[in-house]
Amino acid sequence: MRLTVDHVTRYRYDAPVRSVVQSHRLTPSSFSGQKLIDWEVTVSAGIKGARHRDGAGDVVQGWTIAGPVAEVTVHVRGTVDTEDLAGVLRGHRETVAPDCYLRETLPTRIDVALADLASKASGPDTLALAHALSAAVSDAIAYRPGVTHAHTTAAEALALGEGVCQDHAHALMACARSRGIPARYVSGYLFADADGQAHEAAHAWAELHVAGLGWVGFDPANRCCPDARYIRLGSGFDAQDAAPIRGIARGGGHEDMDVTVAIQQAAQ
Amino acid sequence: MSQFNEMYQGSSVRMPYARLQDWVATMPEELRSLKQAEAEALFRRIGITFAVYGEGGDPDRLIPFDMFPRVFSGAEWSKLERGIKQRARALNAFLVDVYGRGEIIRAGRIPGRLVYQNEAYEKAVSGFVPPKGVYSHIVGVDIVRTGPDEFYVLEDNCRTPSGVSYMLESREIMMRMFPDLFRENRIEPVDNYSEKLRRTLASVAPAKCKGEPTVVILTPGHFNSAYYEHSLLADLMGVELVEGQDLFVDGEYVYMRTTEGPQRVDVIYRRIDDAYLDPLCFRPDSMLGIPGLMDVYRSGGVSICSAPGAGVADDKAVYTYVPDMVRFYLGEEPILQNVPTWQCGREDDLKHVLANLPELVVKEVHGSGGYGMLVGPKASKDDIERFRLKLTEDPGNYIAQPTLALSTVPTFVEEGVAPRHVDLRPYCLVGERIELVPGGLTRVALKEGSLVVNSSQGGGVKDTWVLAE
Numbered sequence: 015m016r017l018t019v020d021h022v023t024r025y026r027y028d029a030p031v032r033s034v035v036q037s038h039r040l041t042p043s044s045f046s047g048q049k050l051i052d053w054e055v056t057v058s059a060g061i062k063g064a065r066h067r068d069g070a071g072d073v074v075q076g077w078t079i080a081g082p083v084a085e086v087t088v089h090v091r092g093t094v095d096t097e098d099l100a101g102v103l104r105g106h107r108e109t110v111a112p113d114c115y116l117r118e119t120l121p122t123r124i125d126v127a128l129a130d131l132a133s134k135a136s137g138p139d140t141l142a143l144a145h146a147l148s149a150a151v152s153d154a155i156a157y158r159p160g161v162t163h164a165h166t167t168a169a170e171a172l173a174l175g176e177g178v179c180q181d182h183a184h185a186l187m188a189c190a191r192s193r194g195i196p197a198r199y200v201s202g203y204l205f206a207d208a209d210g211q212a213h214e215a216a217h218a219w220a221e222l223h224v225a226g227l228g229w230v231g232f233d234p235a236n237r238c239c240p241d242a243r244y245i246r247l248g249s250g251f252d253a254q255d256a257a258p259i260r261g262i263a264r265g266g267g268h269e270d271m272d273v274t275v276a277i278q279q280a281a282q
Numbered sequence: 283m284s285q286f287n288e289m290y291q292g293s294s295v296r297m298p299y300a301r302l303q304d305w306v307a308t309m310p311e312e313l314r315s316l317k318q319a320e321a322e323a324l325f326r327r328i329g330i331t332f333a334v335y336g337e338g339g340d341p342d343r344l345i346p347f348d349m350f351p352r353v354f355s356g357a358e359w360s361k362l363e364r365g366i367k368q369r370a371r372a373l374n375a376f377l378v379d380v381y382g383r384g385e386i387i388r389a390g391r392i393p394g395r396l397v398y399q400n401e402a403y404e405k406a407v408s409g410f411v412p413p414k415g416v417y418s419h420i421v422g423v424d425i426v427r428t429g430p431d432e433f434y435v436l437e438d439n440c441r442t443p444s445g446v447s448y449m450l451e452s453r454e455i456m457m458r459m460f461p462d463l464f465r466e467n468r469i470e471p472v473d474n475y476s477e478k479l480r481r482t483l484a485s486v487a488p489a490k491c492k493g494e495p496t497v498v499i500l501t502p503g504h505f506n507s508a509y510y511e512h513s514l515l516a517d518l519m520g521v522e523l524v525e526g527q528d529l530f531v532d533g534e535y536v537y538m539r540t541t542e543g544p545q546r547v548d549v550i551y552r553r554i555d556d557a558y559l560d561p562l563c564f565r566p567d568s569m570l571g572i573p574g575l576m577d578v579y580r581s582g583g584v585s586i587c588s589a590p591g592a593g594v595a596d597d598k599a600v601y602t603y604v605p606d607m608v609r610f611y612l613g614e615e616p617i618l619q620n621v622p623t624w625q626c627g628r629e630d631d632l633k634h635v636l637a638n639l640p641e642l643v644v645k646e647v648h649g650s651g652g653y654g655m656l657v658g659p660k661a662s663k664d665d666i667e668r669f670r671l672k673l674t675e676d677p678g679n680y681i682a683q684p685t686l687a688l689s690t691v692p693t694f695v696e697e698g699v700a701p702r703h704v705d706l707r708p709y710c711l712v713g714e715r716i717e718l719v720p721g722g723l724t725r726v727a728l729k730e731g732s733l734v735v736n737s738s739q740g741g742g743v744k745d746t747w748v749l750a751e
Contacts, residue, residue: 033530035530035531035562035573035574036562036574037562037563037574037576037577061532061533062533063531063532063533063534063574063577063578064533064534064577064578064580064581064583065577065581066577066580066581068406068408068409068580069381069405069406069407069408069409069410070405070408074577074580075577076531076534076574076577076578076581078531078532078533078574080532109382109383109408109409110405110408110409111384111387111394111398111408113394113395113398113399114398114399114403114405114408116395116398116399117398117399117401251405254566260562260563260566261562261573262561262562262566262573264573
C-alpha cells in the first residue's frame, strides 16, 4: 500500500522563547515491510543539527531554533510503501540486544492487577502467548479517548479499564515483560480506511520479541498486528523514550501544542 | 585475624618506611600537634571539604588529614601499576563490547541479564564506539592489601571517581610542612596528574575537531560535594569550569558562552550523572544538562568523558566478572585479584551468606559511600537480624564478601602513633595512552579497629608515596 503522510505539530508560546532544541524520531526506517519513497521534515526557522541512526535502528535528527520565537511548526511530509508482514519486523537493521527491553520504566511498572492479567494468559509457545497477552489487554482496557493523559501508567489505565493506544501499549509491555518477553513501545501512523472504526492517525503500539522470529508488533487498541496500514517511526522503553518529538524551550512561558495528521492512500 | 602492618614486621622496620622511623621517633610532641594544627588550617584555607550525606551536622566538615605517609617501594608499585592498567584496559574493552556485539555474553562468560537489564546500561549509546575506543577515561580502582604481596580490588569506579584533589593537596601540604622528608626520600611526584589528565582528555577529541581541542569540566554546581575538586582540576588544567546553562547546542556542535561570543567545545569532562546529561535523551526534568547534547555526541560532534553508559562496568554485580574480562579480552591472567564475592541473588550463595552473616561484609549492589552496608564482625545482633530480613526480602540487591584483614599504617592518634586500617584509590588515565601517576588516595579508618575507610563514615586521608627505584 502506498501511503502519504502530512503531519503538522505547532507549538505556541504565550511569550517569545529564547531558544528551542528538539530531537526527532520522525523519519521511518526502511525494512522489508516498509520502504521510504520520499520524506521531508521541516522546522520553521530551524537549523538542522546532528543526525544519526541509533542502536534501535531509528533515525534521530537534532534541530535548534534560535529565538526569540513565539511559534514553532514541525511539518512532516512523505510517501511510504508498506506491505503486510503480519506484524513481523523483518529486515530491520538494529544492534540493541532484545534483553535490554526487559527493563521496566515508571509507566510500564508491573502491579498486582497487571501481573494477574498476564499470568492468566497462556499459549503453547512465545508467539501464541504474545497473542494471548495482547488479547487480554484489549479485553481489559476499552478504547476511550479523554480519560487518561500523557503520564497515565499502565497500572492506572488497567484500574480505570479505559484508555488510548498509549495505555494499551504500556499495559501490554508490562504484561509481556512480567512473562519474560522483551517488549518495546512503537510510535507511528495508522491509515484509517473505510472500515467505519475510529482510529488515531498518530498511533502507538507494542513490539514483543519472539526468539527465532524477532520483533513482532501487536496493536491491542485495534485487536490486530500491524499490517500495510501502519507506518513505523521509532521505538523505546516507553512512550516518552520513543516520542517522535522531544523538545525543550528556554526562557519562555506556557506552551500550547496542536497536532494534525492526515494519512492517505496514494495511487501507485 | 592477623593483620599486615605495612611499616613493622615484628620489631623490624620494612624497607620503604626505613627513613620514617627516625622522623617519627625524633619528632617532639609539641611539634607534632603544631604541625597537625597547621595542616588542618591549610586544608581549611584551601577550602577542601567534603559534604557528608545522611549524617546531619556540618556539611562542610573537613576530612581529617593524617600526616603519617603511606609508602610503597618502587617494586611494589610497579606490580600494582601493571595490575591497574590491565584492569582499566579490560574494563574499556568490555564496555566497547557490550555496546557492540556483546561477544562476552554470546560466549556465555557473563550473564546478559546483568548487563542488559542493568540500569547503568544506556541503550542510547548502543552501537556507538567513542574516540579511541575509550568509555572510561579515569578509572579509580579501590584496592586493599592483606599481606606483603597480597592486593585485592574492592571495586572499580568507571564513571567519575572523586578524591584525586586529596591526592594532590595532601602531597602539597606535606611538602610544605616537611620539606626535609622530601629531600631525604626519593619520592615520585604526583603533581603532573593534571597535565596528564588534560592530555588524556585532549587525546579523545572527536574526529571532527581540527586543531587544539577545547576541553571543559562540567559540574552540577557549587552545592555538589565535590565542587572543590571540579574547580581545582579546571584551574590546574587551565580549562573552563562550566555548568549546563553555560553550554548550548547549535546545529551539529556544542558551544560555550564566553564574553567573546560562543566557543565550540570538543571534550566535556563531566562530573554529573548520565541521567542528567540531556533532558531530550534521559531525565526530561534535568536542569543540569544540555538539551540536544546526546544527538551531537552520537554524531561525533563532541566527546563526553566518561562516556555515557560507562557505569555498567563498575556495577557491584558485574565486578565479579572483571577477572574473566581480563582473560577474555586480553588473553592474560589477572595481576590483581578480586575479593571473593557471593551474589545473594544466587540461591546457593544466599544460603552461605545467611549462615555466615557475622563473619561477612554485606553491600548493596548499587550502593556507594559505605552506606547501607553490614560489617558482620563489628555489627550488633540487631543489625545482623535486620540485614537477614533485607537479604531474604530482596536478595538480588546484595553481595557479600569475607571481612578482609586490611593492612594497617602507623597513624597519629591521641595516644601517639598507632596502626590504623587503610585502602588505596589510584586514578588510571585512559586515552590514546594509559597512564598512572605513582600515588593515589589513601583512606584511613581513624577509629581503632574500624575497617570502614569512607569519608562519610569517619575516615581520613594520608599522603601516598611511591619511592623511586
